[in-house]
Amino acid sequence: MPKEWVPDDNDPGAHEPDTDYSAALIATLTRVLSAWTAPDFMTAVAAREGVELDPGAITMVTILSKDGPQRPSYLAAEMMTGASNISKISARLTAAGLLQRIPDPSDARAQLLELTAPGKKIAVALVRAGAGLVEELLRGWDTTDRLDLVRLLKKFEGSTITFSAGLGPATAANSTKKNNHKEH
Incomplete structure (x- = not known):
C-alpha cells in the first residue's frame, strides 16, 4: 500500500506527487x-x-483588426493602459496613415478609431508574421501534437477566464471578457 502524502510546512519544496507539474507549468508559462x-x-x-x-x-x-473600430476607452482596457498612452499610440498610427477617427454611430459625441486601408494591410502582414512564427516554433511537430497543443491551450484559456472572473472586476481577463464587445 502506497504511503499517504502528508504536507510538510517546514519544507517549501515539498509537493504532493500529483501536483509536481504545477511549478514546471508556471515556470514554462x-x-x-x-x-x-x-x-x-x-x-x-x-x-x-x-x-x-x-x-x-x-x-x-x-486589436482593431480583430475587433473592428473601437472607442479609445475600449483600447485602453484591452491594452491595460491609460487614455494618455492610447492617445499617443493612435496619434503615431494616424500620422503614419494607418488609423483614422470616425464618428461613433451610437453616440454623436464620441469617436471610434478605425484602421485605414493601409492599416488593414499592415494587420494582414502581422497575421502572416505570427503564422510564420508559429510554423517555425512547431517545425518538426506532427499534426497530432500541434492539434493537442491547441486543444489543451484552449482548455487552459477557458479555465483561466473562469477563474479570473471569480476573482473580481480588477483582473485583466475579467476586464477583457466584459469589454469583448463594442462600447456604446
Missing part, C-alpha cells in the same frame, strides 16, 4: 509569456514581414 511580450521580440517578429511599428502600435493594430 512565465518564460514563454516573457519572451512573447518582450518589446524586442514583438518588433523583430513583425519586422520579418516588413512591419516597422513599436509594440504598442502592433498591439493596437492587432
Whole structure:
C-alpha cells in the first residue's frame, strides 16, 4: 500500500506527487509569456514581414483588426493602459496613415478609431508574421501534437477566464471578457 502524502510546512519544496507539474507549468508559462511580450521580440517578429511599428502600435493594430473600430476607452482596457498612452499610440498610427477617427454611430459625441486601408494591410502582414512564427516554433511537430497543443491551450484559456472572473472586476481577463464587445 502506497504511503499517504502528508504536507510538510517546514519544507517549501515539498509537493504532493500529483501536483509536481504545477511549478514546471508556471515556470514554462512565465518564460514563454516573457519572451512573447518582450518589446524586442514583438518588433523583430513583425519586422520579418516588413512591419516597422513599436509594440504598442502592433498591439493596437492587432486589436482593431480583430475587433473592428473601437472607442479609445475600449483600447485602453484591452491594452491595460491609460487614455494618455492610447492617445499617443493612435496619434503615431494616424500620422503614419494607418488609423483614422470616425464618428461613433451610437453616440454623436464620441469617436471610434478605425484602421485605414493601409492599416488593414499592415494587420494582414502581422497575421502572416505570427503564422510564420508559429510554423517555425512547431517545425518538426506532427499534426497530432500541434492539434493537442491547441486543444489543451484552449482548455487552459477557458479555465483561466473562469477563474479570473471569480476573482473580481480588477483582473485583466475579467476586464477583457466584459469589454469583448463594442462600447456604446
